[in-house]
Amino acid sequence: xxxxxxxxxxxxxxxxxxxxxxxxxxxxxxxxxxxxxxxxxxxxxxxxxxxxxxxxxxxxxxxxxxxxxxxxxxxxxxxxxxxxxxxxxxxxxxxxxxxxxxxxxxxxxxxxxxxxxxxxxxxxxxxxxxxxxxxxxxxxxxxxxxxxxxxxxxxxxxxxxxxxxxxxxxxxxxxxxxxxxxxxxxxxxxxxxxxxxxxxxxxxxxxxxxxxxxxxxxxxxxxxxxxxxxxxxxxxxxxxxxxxxxxxxxxxxxxxxxxxxxxxxxxxxxxxxxxxxxxxxxxxxxxxxxxxxxxxxxxxxxxxxxxxxxxxxxxxxxxxxxxxxxxxxxxxxxxxxxxxxxxxxxxxxxxxxxxxxxxxxxxxxxxxxxxxxxxxxxxxxxxxxxxxxxxx
Amino acid sequence: xxxxxxxxxxxxxxxxxxxxxxxxxxxxxxxxxxxxxxxxxxxxxxxxxxxxxxxxxxxxxxxxxxxxxxxxxxxxxxxxxxxxxxxxxxxxxxxxxxxxxxxxxxxxxxxxxxxxxxxxxxxxxxxxxxxxxxxxxxxxxxxxxxxxxxxxxxxxxxxxxxxxxxxxxxxxxxxxxxxxxxxxxxxxxxxxxxxxxxxxxxxxxxxxxxxxxxxxxxxxxxxxxxxxxxxxxxxxxxxxxxxxxxxxxxxxxxxxxxxxxxxxxxxxxxxxxxxxxxxxxxxxxxxxxxxxxxxxxxxxxxxxxxxxxxxxxxxxxxxxxxxxxxxxxxxxxxxxxxxxxxxxxxxxxxxxxxxxxxxxxxxxxxxxxxxxxxxxxxxxxxxxxxxxxxxxxxxxxxxxxxxxxxxxxxxxxxxxxxxxxxxxxxxxxxxxxxxxxxxxxxxxxxxxxxxxxxxxxxxxxxxxxxxxxxxxxxxxxxxxxxxxxxxxxxxxxxxxxxxxxxxxxxxxxxxxxxxxxxxxxxxxxxxxxxxxxxxxxxxxxxxxxxxxxxxxxxxxxx
Numbered sequence: 017x018x019x020x021x022x023x024x025x026x027x028x029x030x031x032x033x034x035x036x037x038x039x040x041x042x043x044x045x046x047x048x049x050x051x052x053x054x055x056x057x058x059x060x061x062x063x064x065x066x067x068x069x070x071x072x073x074x075x076x077x078x079x080x081x082x083x084x085x086x087x088x089x090x091x092x093x094x095x096x097x098x099x100x101x102x103x104x105x106x107x108x109x110x111x112x113x114x115x116x117x118x119x120x121x122x123x124x125x126x127x128x129x130x131x132x133x134x135x136x137x138x139x140x141x142x143x144x145x146x147x148x149x150x151x152x153x154x155x156x157x158x159x160x161x162x163x164x165x166x167x168x169x170x171x172x173x174x175x176x177x178x179x180x181x182x183x184x185x186x187x188x189x190x191x192x193x194x195x196x197x198x199x200x201x202x203x204x205x206x207x208x209x210x211x212x213x214x215x216x217x218x219x220x221x222x223x224x225x226x227x228x229x230x231x232x233x234x235x236x237x238x239x240x241x242x243x244x245x246x247x248x249x250x251x252x253x254x255x256x257x258x259x260x261x262x263x264x265x266x267x268x269x270x271x272x273x274x275x276x277x278x279x280x281x282x283x284x285x286x287x288x289x290x291x292x293x294x295x296x297x298x299x300x301x302x303x304x305x306x307x308x309x310x311x312x313x314x315x316x317x318x319x320x321x322x323x324x325x326x327x328x329x330x331x332x333x334x335x336x337x338x339x340x341x342x343x344x345x346x347x348x349x350x351x352x353x354x355x356x357x358x359x360x361x362x363x364x365x366x367x368x369x370x371x372x373x374x375x376x377x378x379x380x381x382x383x384x385x386x387x388x389x390x391x392x393x394x395x396x397x398x399x400x401x402x403x404x405x406x407x408x
Numbered sequence: 409x410x411x412x413x414x415x416x417x418x419x420x421x422x423x424x425x426x427x428x429x430x431x432x433x434x435x436x437x438x439x440x441x442x443x444x445x446x447x448x449x450x451x452x453x454x455x456x457x458x459x460x461x462x463x464x465x466x467x468x469x470x471x472x473x474x475x476x477x478x479x480x481x482x483x484x485x486x487x488x489x490x491x492x493x494x495x496x497x498x499x500x501x502x503x504x505x506x507x508x509x510x511x512x513x514x515x516x517x518x519x520x521x522x523x524x525x526x527x528x529x530x531x532x533x534x535x536x537x538x539x540x541x542x543x544x545x546x547x548x549x550x551x552x553x554x555x556x557x558x559x560x561x562x563x564x565x566x567x568x569x570x571x572x573x574x575x576x577x578x579x580x581x582x583x584x585x586x587x588x589x590x591x592x593x594x595x596x597x598x599x600x601x602x603x604x605x606x607x608x609x610x611x612x613x614x615x616x617x618x619x620x621x622x623x624x625x626x627x628x629x630x631x632x633x634x635x636x637x638x639x640x641x642x643x644x645x646x647x648x649x650x651x652x653x654x655x656x657x658x659x660x661x662x663x664x665x666x667x668x669x670x671x672x673x674x675x676x677x678x679x680x681x682x683x684x685x686x687x688x689x690x691x692x693x694x695x696x697x698x699x700x701x702x703x704x705x706x707x708x709x710x711x712x713x714x715x716x717x718x719x720x721x722x723x724x725x726x727x728x729x730x731x732x733x734x735x736x737x738x739x740x741x742x743x744x745x746x747x748x749x750x751x752x753x754x755x756x757x758x759x760x761x762x763x764x765x766x767x768x769x770x771x772x773x774x775x776x777x778x779x780x781x782x783x784x785x786x787x788x789x790x791x792x793x794x795x796x797x798x799x800x801x802x803x804x805x806x807x808x809x810x811x812x813x814x815x816x817x818x819x820x821x822x823x824x825x826x827x828x829x830x831x832x833x834x835x836x837x838x839x840x841x842x843x844x845x846x847x848x849x850x851x852x853x854x855x856x857x858x859x860x861x862x863x864x865x866x867x868x869x870x871x872x873x874x875x876x877x878x879x880x881x882x883x884x885x886x887x888x889x890x891x892x893x894x895x896x897x898x899x900x901x902x903x904x905x906x907x908x909x910x911x912x913x914x915x916x917x918x919x920x921x922x923x924x925x926x927x928x929x930x931x932x933x934x935x936x937x938x939x940x941x942x943x944x945x946x947x948x949x950x951x952x953x954x955x956x957x958x959x960x961x962x963x964x965x966x
Binding site: 116117118119213214217242252294295297298300301302303304305370371372373374376377378379380 | 431447551597603604605619708709710712713714716717719720721783787789790791792946947948949951
């Protein structure tokens, strides 16, 4: 039985019952259903494998077909998130910021101003790619590709629900952080290669910031691994499906955000720095560094960098969802929808922070990273290890 | 040189119970004084050009004139003249001018910079526009015009028709000096003239060591529009009043207009009806609220980054003020509402509606200010960024001639509305806001509290206007159709603008146009203190300090 069928039946079953108890069954039933899907993924059924079996090639077809199915899956996932970036980055960002800042924002082009996405895409892509004098040529060109690439690469191991997981290696946890860290290289390259002092400062800031925050980020995430006892993403998700407490028939799932809220908050803060949003948007720092490492980019290159930023926010959201919010788990709706909701919730949080929180100075940021978050994340890790050690 | 000044003001030479004793000051200056002149605002001592520093040191240290408010330069048929308008921060009604004539063939006089730091820029401007050279000046370059400019536009010999042909190559290339070879570990960075945080076209030449600022040099003049010359080509009665709106153009128009109105009225001996004074006071304070809201919003912009909630909130509330001002004056920014001897017209009919609208705004204001305090000033990150950054201590603030919220946040208790009363302010109940810290945070708080005080003033004015008897609503006094002040009458008068002491010097030559019209811009003096605040800080603090000065380039460059 495919995961979606399970879901369908679970929803039907709960719809049939009425009364006050129905809500409870609804929640638990659907949660179980999605658990089943997550469990299915843990059982080694990634999207290319599912596709292969569906088309009758068996679980382990020849390498050429494996590559083909892998590419199909990769393009599907990339398309989903690029569409999301266009939607949230061009239209959603304006609407959200406008709501925070007492404005109306786009409402002229198309319904709710949605066609602004098309208009902006055409506008941005039709602009000239200006290559300033004496930029460091290969680096200047590679950087805009590296940034979005690293974010998309990270999505490969994220269980997106509804069977959408490209690969599920045992070291998925390590892979996702390794992939997203490549972006720092892109930022440094763009900053250094641009032959612009603002870009240069922005690139250096980005690097200093990412080093200062990636360690707490990973150490905090490691506390989740200590709980889960595995680095495989699908198993981490499966771990969170069990009920933590059940009050009056409503069970709270054992999402790590509930199990270890301290780690969740730490991760959320470190993630803000990782994706470079207020109060940690120093690498871009509009108002100080003009646009930081992006200053000299235009046209399609700028689009790529800009896209990369949003993809990184989404990847950050996906990691948070996977590690702390039970991955694609959720009632009624399919797993992928829940996953997107959780990702967008994290995105909304970054936009909220951007609208309302001042930017810290770079030296303060480094201080918070090395003296605050790092210490706290290690304390969290040690405490978690002790607790897990005693329980187990 | 000593920055100390006599702490006990009764010890200062020349101070008597009923004002200044200029004879005592003349005795103090002794032989340096060549002769005396009488200006409308104060006595003036004529000093030999090689004894300027002696005279100014004596006036500063012995007589307590610690505020060099303005330096006016002008050219007569037979001589150049620099006038130092001196005041006291404790009591700005005690004024004295020091006039330094220099021969036309050799216009060199001693610089006042060692006495008053603020004279640095003022003398550069005098050199730039009029052509007087100053001995001992640390850095006598052009300030408003480009380095390559030919001639001095406010001098008599200047040929306006001669084209200023300057090739691109002859302009100094800012990145020409390359020190990267000689092992230097600093970096030169041009901030501006096009930069998101400079609030207009300001160019700051900075030298960075890592992220820290080791040297700052503001380069101004990109928005120089010959405001002084334009005013000199206008007739007193109607043709000058529109210009002040364009100095501090963001929202302080009526405050600027008042500077001209006050100066010209005192010069020509015009009265202003009391009713008009109340309207002036009310509209000016509305402008101050609008200007301070903008200052708050843009400061938040530079600390938060991009268009954030705080910026839009400040604009939302400023909008309400703008609407009220539009009802009153028919304009939202370039009001042109004041007239010599009063205001252009009475309050809009129906008056009740206008009063109600104003009252509604005042009633909502405390809640909105609480919102700002919630959102901005009580935010810990904001405090982390602003407390103890960009510090300007009291003595430095005075040396640089800073005024307005910038000076008041540095512990200089100086507000012309109270200290040099005009308008209806003396009759009203309000307080001068000061703070001791002198950091970015104090400047923000000062502005926010001044909004509250302005609201108090407006409230009282509305009460007064509401009860004003209908047959006594005189909005303008009787002003002659053509104003021709006495020949050679000179006056320097200032009002408390949104950014500080906005003063105007006018010399009349007996015609209906001023012979010399000099604007003392508070932003000009305040901006000069930026290097003191920003050197040694990080780049973000430089940006924040600049924002906390709340400069408007239209007023800096004029």
